[in-house]
Amino acid sequence: xxxxxxxxxxxxxxxxxxxxxxxxxxxxxxxxxxxxxxxxxxxxxxxxxxxxxxxxxxxxxxxxxxxxxxxxxxxxxxxxxxxxxxxxxxxxxxxxxxxxxxxxxxxxxxxxxxxxxxxxxxxxxxxxxxxxxxxxxxxxxxxxxxxxxxxxxxxxxxxxxxxxxxxxxxxxxxxxxx
Amino acid sequence: xxxxxxxxxxxxxxxxxxxxxxxxxxxxxxxxxxxxxxxxxxxxxxxxxxxxxxxxxxxxxxxxxxxxxxxxxxxxxxxxxxxxxxxxxxxxxxxxxxxxxxxxxxxxxxxxxxxxxxxxxxxxxxxxxxxxxxxxxxxxxxxxxxxxxxxxxxxxxxxxxxxxxxxxxxxxxxxxxx
Numbered sequence: 001x002x003x004x005x006x007x008x009x010x011x012x013x014x015x016x017x018x019x020x021x022x023x024x025x026x027x028x029x030x031x032x033x034x035x036x037x038x039x040x041x042x043x044x045x046x047x048x049x050x051x052x053x054x055x056x057x058x059x060x061x062x063x064x065x066x067x068x069x070x071x072x073x074x075x076x077x078x079x080x081x082x083x084x085x086x087x088x089x090x091x092x093x094x095x096x097x098x099x100x101x102x103x104x105x106x107x108x109x110x111x112x113x114x115x116x117x118x119x120x121x122x123x124x125x126x127x128x129x130x131x132x133x134x135x136x137x138x139x140x141x142x143x144x145x146x147x148x149x150x151x152x153x154x155x156x157x158x159x160x161x162x163x164x165x166x167x168x169x170x171x172x173x174x175x176x177x178x
Numbered sequence: 179x180x181x182x183x184x185x186x187x188x189x190x191x192x193x194x195x196x197x198x199x200x201x202x203x204x205x206x207x208x209x210x211x212x213x214x215x216x217x218x219x220x221x222x223x224x225x226x227x228x229x230x231x232x233x234x235x236x237x238x239x240x241x242x243x244x245x246x247x248x249x250x251x252x253x254x255x256x257x258x259x260x261x262x263x264x265x266x267x268x269x270x271x272x273x274x275x276x277x278x279x280x281x282x283x284x285x286x287x288x289x290x291x292x293x294x295x296x297x298x299x300x301x302x303x304x305x306x307x308x309x310x311x312x313x314x315x316x317x318x319x320x321x322x323x324x325x326x327x328x329x330x331x332x333x334x335x336x337x338x339x340x341x342x343x344x345x346x347x348x349x350x351x352x353x354x355x356x
Contacts, residue, residue, distance in 0.1 A: 012264035022264045029244075030231070030287060032253040039248055053208070059237035063254070066207075066244035070217055075210040076241070086190035086200045109208060 005034045006174045009150065016098055023150055023176065025121050029063050038064065038173060042119065042147050043071040045171045049145040051117035053110065055079055057103070057132055060121035064149060068119060077109040079118070079132050090138050094131035097124050097155070103135050112140035122150040123172060126157030130164045147171040154178050183212050184352045187328065194276055201328055201354065203299050207241050216242065216351060220297065220325050221249040223349045227323040229295035231288065233257055235281070235310055238299035242327060246297060255287040257296070257310050268316055272309035275302050275333070281313050290318035300328040301350060304335030308342045325349040332356050 008027040015022040028034045046054075046068055054076040056065025062078070069076035082091065082102040089104040110116060116136045123129055123146075133143045143165070151158055151172035158170050186205040193200040206212045224232075224246055232254040234243025240256070247254035260269065260280040267282040288294060294314045301307055301324075311321045321343070329336055329350035336348050 010265075015264040016261070024264050026256060026263070026284060026287070030253040030255050032247075032251055035253050036248065036251060059240060062237060062240035063244050063256075066241050067248035069210075070214065070245035070248065073210055073214060075208040075213050077208050078204060078241070083194075085204070086193040086202050087188075106204060109204070 001037055002173060005038060008034055009174065020097065023122060023152070025060065025149055028149065038149055039067040039071065041173050042068050042171070045147060046072060046117050046145065049117055049169065050115060051144050052115045053077060053117075053141070055105070055110075055116050055118045055132070055136055055141075057118065057120040057128070058084070061119050064121065064147075065119040068147075077105065079103050079105055079135060090135065092131045092135045092138065094128050096128045103128070103131050105135055105139060107139070110136060110139040110141040114141050115144045116141040117145045117147065118143060120146075120148045122152065123148045123157035123161070123170070124152050125155045126160035129157065129161050133161070133165050133168055143168050145169045145171065149173050151175045179215055180351060183216060183327075186212055187352065198275065201300060201330070203238065203327055206327065216327055217245040217249065219351055220246050220349070223325060224250060224295050224323065227295055227347065228293060229322050230293045231255060231295075231319070233283070233288075233294050233296045233310070233314055233319075235296065235298040235306070236262070239297050242299065242325075243297035246325075255283065257281050257283055257313060268313065270309045270313045270316065272306050274306045279306075281306070281309050283313055283317060285317070288314060288317040288319040292319045293322045294319040295323045295325065296321060298324075298326045300330065301326045301335035301339070301348070302330050303333045304338035307335065307339050311339070311343050311346055321346050323347045323349065327351050329353045
């Protein structure tokens with residue numbers, strides 16, 4: 001089944017800019033049984049971390065965070081790019097493989113000591129994952145896990161996250177070695 | 179319960195630009211019981227339309243579309259802003275109350291005659307809803323419903339959608355009269 005999920009992910013060359021091989025996960029979400037399976041696997045793993053809140057990273061992370069939060073009976077908070085959230089925010093620099101961005105969260109979106117599980121679609125170099133973890137921590141949350149559908153292992157993202165945050169457990173469903 | 183959901187939505191004045199009173203729905207999604215209730219209500223309504231696919235509008239529409247698709251055992255396709263989708267797209271002009279944008283969908287994301295239910299967070303003037311409906315139709319889909327958490331009734335969005343597409347049924351949970 002994981003092979004079937006992987007087979008749905010197609011690589012688009014030179015998107016969003018020359019030299020990048022973009023992994024397009026939309027066909028996974030469009031396929032009812034693959035989408036369900038991804039949510040089942042993420043939910044099963046997330047449950048073992050006993051989170052109190054899901055935090056999803058804009059915008060493809062929302063595709064997975066919402067259903068996982070729903071399955072666990074939790075609320076979900078959003079990690080968005082600069083300028084999208086209307087109230088008082090806390091922000092961090094969030095460089096990724098395409099550009100330097102900033103992530104923001106509403107300042108009141110996490111309670112002190114709250115157990116937060118972060119969800120995104122994909123781990124590349126890990127630098128935006130690290131930024132998201134640091135943002136939740138800045139708000140006083142305890143990051144109990146980070147889940148993504150895809151790990152681009154050749155970019156060593158999980159290694160990089162582990163180096164920065166050895167206590168955060170990481171889960172991915174599909175791994176690409178190149 | 180609908181009153182409780184409504185009470186969570188706060189108005190932020192002059193966001194994203196002067197003169198706009200932005201309705202912030204993130205506190206609804208952060209609250210586990212309100213989020214669950216919204217998904218329950220949308221799912222119950224969506225079920226009566228017998229959709230084969232959910233289409234969610236970037237990016238707050240993803241917060242609701244994902245869980246509803248999951249509950250109904252369906253796949254979800256995404257309606258995104260220009261330049262975000264990596265493969266061949268079909269696009270429409272999507273003016274909203276802030277700016278003129280374009281919505282895009284992957285050209286292969288809807289099958290001919292497929293029953294599609296569109297989900298967004300909010301109906302304002304209805305013009306971006308109309309654009310989304312026309313985009314799904316352009317791809318050959320039959321739009322069997324449009325669901326949103328919020329209707330800003332004073333902007334007459336539902337009237338405007340009905341004028342353009344009298345056959346599309348519309349559902350909203352919370353209405354603001356001003």
